[in-house]
Amino acid sequence: MSLTDKTFIVTGAASGIGRVVALQLLSEGGKVLAMDTDRAGLDALSRGGGTTDRERLHTFVGDVAEEDDVAACIRRAGDHFGSIDGIVCNAGIMKRIPAQDLSYEDWHRVLDVNLSQSFLFARHGGPKLRETKGAMLLVSSTRAFMSEADTESYSATKGGLFALAHSLAVSLSPDVRVNAVAPGWIDVSGDELRPVDHQQHLVGRVGVPEDIAHAAAFLLDGEKAGFVTGQTLVVDGGMTRKMIYAE
Template identity: 35%
Template structure:
């Protein structure tokens, strides 16, 4: 059922993994989609073609979400192409294992730049460009609740995202805009699986009571719910989608 027909969604980091699935799910429900990417144009264009195969319009826009000028250009491209912005999904992010005692400030800065600064800029632009009844959804992580060694900078960046979401929901009072976060548990994307042994992956899958890794579709379905009319009474929340992982 097309619940978003006539609406436009921006999905940052939309060329692969969870972002790709979110873009396709929103398209299947009637959204035109702006697929933001930073590196792989070929993957972004493949998502555009997949959206168009679902009967919706799409464009791919390269841009570093942590660069304010490039983020503004992304939103301007969406308005130029489709005339409106209704849904913004802040999904772009990076993850790296960085033990705090190592003092790897360059890695810390890189993670915070993309995950925290990038989310701040995207949320700021969304607040300026969304109309009445818009939806803003930022991706966090359920690893926040587990304090997993090596994830300090990543957890710090995602804790910042959750704080921004709750504050922004209050700042947008009176405009009918819902601002929420979705916090996945372990999801079997290429990025997540990279560098892990079969034994490590199996152990991670067993951590949740449902005893499997999540899929991008598991996450996209919740994002689509929050983006649509059914999610109109959900605001300033962090939805943990993790099979009981945390």
């Protein structure tokens, strides 16, 4: 497999999409440094990776909004694995608060976690990726293109990632490919969903983290996706292509 023995950093890897992306890359023969602020979640990921994966899975507790932590994560990956072939900037938060009630501090916290992390990883990890002709993957969202009320900070960051992906792809070319994936409704809670929730999607179901993990593995693969850069792949079951009218 073309991801075999390749080394990846995955942020927000303690739960949700990030966790499944990390496990997918491991299942395809890759090595992963999983970063998160949730130490217990990272410990659970290590146990879930299986005994045979322990030499290929390393964890790092840190905040993607802190430049010192990002720089330390890059150093740790280099020291532990020797090289870095891909970086998945997945960590993200949402503060669903009306604009008039959203503090400037909260606004900046969402921007720093969701958007600035990708700049910081490009700044500190770019040289390592140039050495390996590697790739970056930014996790955007269909909220870059559509919105619900009171999600201004989140939507702004996801739209920013759409633009940052093609900007970094130009700046880091020809050595490093940079793409984004824009998930739609992905069920990370496991809660029971209604039939109407599934019916909103052209494929007849709400997405699962594995849908994003498969897309991530493809975009990080320098053989399968070697001619793809500066793009944002929407993975939403067709939801954003279906016009919905109230009856």
